[in-house]
Amino acid sequence: MLKLIRNCVAVGAAGLLALSAAPSAAEESDDLTYTIQKGDTLYGIKERFLLDSVNVNELRDYNRVRNTRGLRINSAIRIPREMLEFTPVEITVFRLSGPVSIAGTGAQTEQAVNEGDVIETRRNGFVTLLTNEGARISLPSNTAARLVRARRYTLGNTLDLDFKVERGRASASSPSLEGQDRLQMRTPLAVTAVRGTEFRVAYDPESGEFSLTEVTEGEVNVAAGGDQIAAPAGFGIASSAEGVGEPQALLGAPEFINGGAIQTGEALEFAIEPIANAVGYRVQLAREAGFLDVINEQRVDGTQTTFTDIDDGRYFVRGRAIAANGLEGGSEAYTFRRKQLGVAAEAGPGDDYEGFRFAWRANGEGESLFAFQLWDEANPQTLLVDEVGLTETEVILTDLERGRYQWRVAVAQADAEEGLLKIWGTAETLVITE
Template sequence: MAATLAALASMLLLPAPLRAQDEETVSYAVKKGDTLYGLARLYLTSDGAALRVQRLNRIAEPRRLPVGKQLRIPRELLRYTPVELRVAGFSGQVDIAGRVPAVGAVLNERQIVTTGRGGFVSFRAANGGEVALPSNTRAQLLRARRYLLGDLLDVDFAVLGGRGEAKAPKLRSGERFRLRTPTTVTAVRGTEFRVAYDEAGERSLAEVIEGTVAVAAGEKEIPTPAGFGVTSTAEGAGQLETLLPPPVMIDPGAVQTGQMLGFAIEPDSKAKGFRIQLARDAGFLEVVGEQVTGNRSVTFPPLDNGRYFVRARTIAASDLEGFSEAYSFRRKRLGVTAEVEQSPLADGYLFKWLAETAEGDEGETFYAFQLWREGQDGSPLVDETGLRETGLVLTALEPGVYVWRVAAIQAVEEGLLKVWGPDQRLAVSE
């Protein structure tokens, strides 16, 4: 209960442009020996800022501040050092301030980030905060600061279109970590959450994965706990909606050996669609593929050999996205092409094949070969394994129809990986 209360957040309607919340203040308890001029030299941006603080707090004697008095100081008047939000990973079409990003590059205040179809970018701060922007999103970093007064963190992201996902660090009183849209602002403490903004419908969505947020639009406020989402417009917030559970993926941990990568999801009558992501890391900061689809099966372009992660979320009719579960899988490109032709030997046939592997794969490949009469696949006439050669000659095959196949075999961490090529038919005449 205490953790939930500590994570309590606010999601407030913005009646005007994104400047509406900029005048919020922080509190400072006056200590013995403090003067307004001394505080200004240490923490404020200018002498004019000190005068504004004096008027706001109705200070009659700037050199004699009562110990314990709570001063309200607008954030915009505070001196600060920039907080470095660095690119943790990106893929596909991503543009930051008109340029292609680089891992480790710092995102500066006011810069706009755009992801195209299949694009993805994530940012990480030194304090552990994370922001991820999936495909077809436009966002702007409004503020990334650490105020000298109290060493307070203040991060503010605007999602102007598309989606944003955040994992907020554990914050102290007065610190903020926010994602906002043109109609809402979401501030949390130690919470994982997502926001989205539909520009065409002028509609915002919030999805709470951990913690609790309060969604307020107009005069109505809705506390939104983990596992729920809510949509809102300029007219107000809607009703709480339970986020859908993770979709059931079919054998997501299978080794992906084909040229293209393929994943399938069991039918779900509640699903409008699915968001499926591939990443190099379990935290999905280095996403290498993403698709939003109404189909239950999806394919991705080739990836290098290695260990990856996949997750899927169900999209409800309201467009709210549900929970996901990450699975680890191995990518190991391995296949085989084969053909048969008459051999120079009398009544002989030459079966030959070639392994299909990833470029630069130096693993040793072995082969297996099977041949049986059509309709008798449980009783192979030839069953060879551990072959190093890329061909085999068979002679004295009796007339009839035969079925044969070849497998490529390589050693992986889990053991031997065997990938069979397609069954092929051979008709032997009199």
């Protein structure tokens, strides 16, 4: 049975607070602290920082204060976040692709996300959220996450961003946080929070066994089952209801054999150099180097991956090696051009009974030139026909003797970046029996 994790928080190591009452980490998770200044009273603190609906006696009882007016200077009191006055933090959809919904309806760029909203991506759906202060949350396909809090408290001008990943994966990036600021992401099993770093979390509700945290920059603390442990960049942690596992080194970034090559085929094809101890790879395509605008993603068990229905343009690809425990490693982005270019061809009897017609058409956009070659299958080194610079899309040959021939067509286009692009089609066989 899963343990209920309440009031359990992790903050960056530099942000652990020394409270006068020395509460446990579990007790301090949803509290902010305030250091008593000369002249402070609980009534004054209530007026400055607390919601109107909060009674000062609640703050007194929570901190076991006997004299509400005689507070010791430089001592610290704890204030639950739910008591604090705040202004909402603006979070909007920055980029999205494919099927994405917010609060049950289709998402749109620049749409606001409010506390309590569930952001859900389906197959080939991707979304990146941005705050007006620069924090970023990205959700890939088949993920559901709920915005728990997006607030800036009056007390200390403190930022509080809190997401719950209910299914799938999410990555977070935050600018440098100050004081008691936090960016927190939780799953049903664990809580991860940071102070100016980049990390990922993952949770599979079907297995429900582990919550994964992967640190790509900075350091995070992970809390689960009453335990709390720090993980530096390049390490990951698998947490369960029983507690937090030991940090494990993430696998390195895989190399793409043809990562930067221009892609001209009907589909994009990438080959990955195998990494030891990897059981698979996650490969993503994006329109920009920061991968805020992801357009497709695949998880493959082998080292070959193929993407279809990708328009011409410049894109970025990156991959992450997946370990047996599910932790995903580092990545390195490659930029490449997508320019579909190819040729489809066919052969048949010409208008003249003695002739054969070879016809073709170019795949892709742009003005094209063509080349045509034909040779005897038994003597491929000697070309019987070798025509280049053709503007026509067919040729007719006559007086071909009986035999087995092979032929092919090339398409060529001038490209501003690559110069002349020339793609040969597959060699076809023509058999003449009469």
